[in-house]
Amino acid sequence: MWGNTAVDDSPNIYLGDCYDANGESSVCDALDPEECYLAGCEWINDWGLLVSFSNIHGGYEGEENIDSNPLYTDPENDDYRLSWENYPTEDKTMSPCIDAGTADIDGDGEEDITDYFGTAPDMGAFEWYTEEPEYQTGDITMDYDINVLDVILLVAFIMLTDTPEAEEFALADMNGDGLLNVLDVVALVNIILGG
Numbered sequence: 001m002w003g004n005t006a007v008d009d010s011p012n013i014y015l016g017d018c019y020d021a022n023g024e025s026s027v028c029d030a031l032d033p034e035e036c037y038l039a040g041c042e043w044i045n046d047w048g049l050l051v052s053f054s055n056i057h058g059g060y061e062g063e064e065n066i067d068s069n070p071l072y073t074d075p076e077n078d079d080y081r082l083s084w085e086n087y088p089t090e091d092k093t094m095s096p097c098i099d100a101g102t103a104d105i106d107g108d109g110e111e112d113i114t115d116y117f118g119t120a121p122d123m124g125a126f127e128w129y130t131e132e133p134e135y136q137t138g139d140i141t142m143d144y145d146i147n148v149l150d151v152i153l154l155v156a157f158i159m160l161t162d163t164p165e166a167e168e169f170a171l172a173d174m175n176g177d178g179l180l181n182v183l184d185v186v187a188l189v190n191i192i193l194g195g
């Protein structure tokens with residue numbers, strides 16, 4: 001949503017530019033449906049507005065819409081950023097809005113939004129992200145576990161039977177010398193054996 005205008009002292013949200021926005025990836029969590037036209041629906045239907053990939057209080061018909069507590073960081077103090085306490089574990093501390101939006105706004109199969117964090121854009125105004133390094137060095141398979149599968153992939157890179165992406169290369173280069181070789185295998189195996 002963008003280009004919004006508050007009309008007089010009415011409790012309603014005016015959705016500007018909605019034909020372009022199509023209501024994608026927005027959060028509407030008004031407790032009272034009167035406070036939010038997205039929950040009220042009639043006005044939207046008059047416009048033929050499609051609402052999809054959105055969190056609508058009370059629910060709304062449309063592709064991938066949800067109706068759940070968005071787990072804002074501190075809404076009482078106007079902090080509407082999403083929260084995810086136990087990142088990267090996808091448990092109940094993860095806001096259901098995280099990665100629940102769509103990068104393909106017009107549905108043509110090509111991503112229109114590219115500067116998101118995680119597997120997809122989030123619903124809502126603020127993209128949730130973490131500054132912490134995502135993966136430990138050695139976790140080449142990027143599954144938050146260092147085990148024999150990482151060794152197998154590292155060996156495949158060294159034997160040139162597989163080609164690392166830049167991020168995989170960085171995770172595989174255990175000693176940080178810019179090369180992938182047996183020294184990195186030894187360092188990786190030592191981590192696994194040492195626990």
Ligand SMILES: [Ca+2]
Pocket residue numbers: 098099100116117118119120121122127128
């Ligand atoms: Ca995201």
Ligand SMILES: [Ca+2]
Pocket residue numbers: 103104105106107108109110111112
């Ligand atoms: Ca597209």
Ligand SMILES: [Ca+2]
Pocket residue numbers: 138139140141142143144145146147149150
């Ligand atoms: Ca791994």
Ligand SMILES: [Ca+2]
Pocket residue numbers: 172173174175176177178179180181183184
């Ligand atoms: Ca190395």
